[in-house]
Amino acid sequence: MNRIIRKCRFISFIELNAMYMTCFITLLAAHCLLVSSCPEDKNPLNQVMSVSTSLSFVEEQVITPENEVEQFQLLAAVEDSYEGVVVDMNDHQPLDSEVLTSLLRASMSQWKQKGKRGVWIKLPIKLSNLVDAAVKEGFRYHHAEPDYLMLVHWIPETVDTLPPNASHRVGIGAFVMNSKREVLVVQEVSGFFRDTGVWKLPTGVVNEGEDIFAAAVREVKEETGIETEFVEILAFSQSHEEFFRKSDLFFVCMLEPHSFDIQKQNLEIAAAQWMPIEDYAAQPFVKQNKLFNDIAQICLAKSDKDYTGFTPLGTTTSSGKANYLYLNNHDMVKLLTSSTDQH
Structure with missing residues (x-):
């Protein structure tokens, strides 16, 4: 009796295995039929079958046309809006150069197959060895900041259309005049005007993310201690090959003083004072230098109320970011402000 039971169990096991095998063969046949009918670029054999990600790497398993499974370790990247990828290596631990070379070659091969164009690598200073x-x-090289270097590579064999690095530096000059028609002027400790005796308007550079009018108010406060309120941009100039091959945009800003007791910054400013505007404009250096003379004449015209500059109007970009539109017509500012209020 026991032999009969064991025999029946053995027969049942064989039948069950046969059933499983039949189902597997049926599914495999259906899969092969699907693969043969797919276009090459949609073929599952050429698609990524599984992906695991971390902050530093992406591991991809790909089935090759030879039905072999290959696993690649790639650099983690974020796709940009221009068919490119951005690799931020700030979260990477220290790497060996040979490891990066291997990762780059595997990653570039995958990005090329996927039709990517530009590759950006943000390399923190701690990984400068790479x-x-x-x-x-x-x-x-594309550009460098105090804490990172940006590297770029154009993959296609076409014209490289990656945008260049920022081309301009933005500076301001502050025209601040009190009720006595005296203009705020300084002499600098260092730079081109050092020990020349020339009195000049307070100047400075606009910081990253800083509005022009805010930079003008800040620079006057830092250099002279005078509290001011922005009024207008009177004029601006553009010059080239000024600062490490960069072009320069310089905005002459009119500010209204709200304090008058000068407290100069000793690190950058040798002297500061209130000077009659006519005396400022009559300085030999100003008279002989066309740009300085033109600016002085604009300031004189503004002091006589014969000149209208550019007034900031708060607005927003198409992406919703706040910015300022500078206009030289007070009536237009009122018109646009009224129109905005109605909406």
Whole structure:
């Protein structure tokens, strides 16, 4: 009796396995039929089958046309809006150059297959040892900041359309005049005007993310201690090859003083005072230098109320960011403000 039971169990096991095998063969046949009918670019054999990500790497398993499974470790990247990818290596632990080379070659191959164009690598200063390895793989410098270097590479064999680095530096000059027709002027400790005896308007550079009018108020406060309120942009100039091959935009800003007791900054300013505007404009250097003379004449015209500058109007960009539109017509400012209020 026991032999009969064991025999029946064995027969049942064989039948069950046969059933499973039949189902597997049926599913496999259906899968092969699906694969053969797909276009090459949609073929599941060429698609990523599984992806696991971390802050530093992406591991991809790909089935090759030879039905072999290959696993690649790639650099983690975020797609941009221009068919490119951005790799931020700030979260990477220290890497060896050979490891980066291997990762770059595997990653570039995948990005090329996916039709990507520009590749951006943000390399923090702690990984500066990897610059040489990246350059040897075809990357070039784009720009540098105090804490990172940006490297770029154009993949297609077409014209490189990656946008260049920022081309301009933005500076301000502050025209501040009191009720006595005296203008706020300074002499600098260093730079081109050092020990020249020339009295000049307070000047400075606009910081990243800082509005022009805010920079003018800040610079006057830092250099002279005078509290001011922005009024207008009187004029601006553009020059080239000024600062490490960058172009320069310089905005002459009119400010209204709200304090008058000068407390100069000793680090940058040798002297500061209120000077009659006519005396400022009559300085030999100002008279002989056309740009300085033109600015002085504009300031004189504004002091006589014969000149209208550019007034800031708060607005927003298409993406919703706040910014300022500078207009030289007070009536137009009122008109636009009224129109905005009605909406």
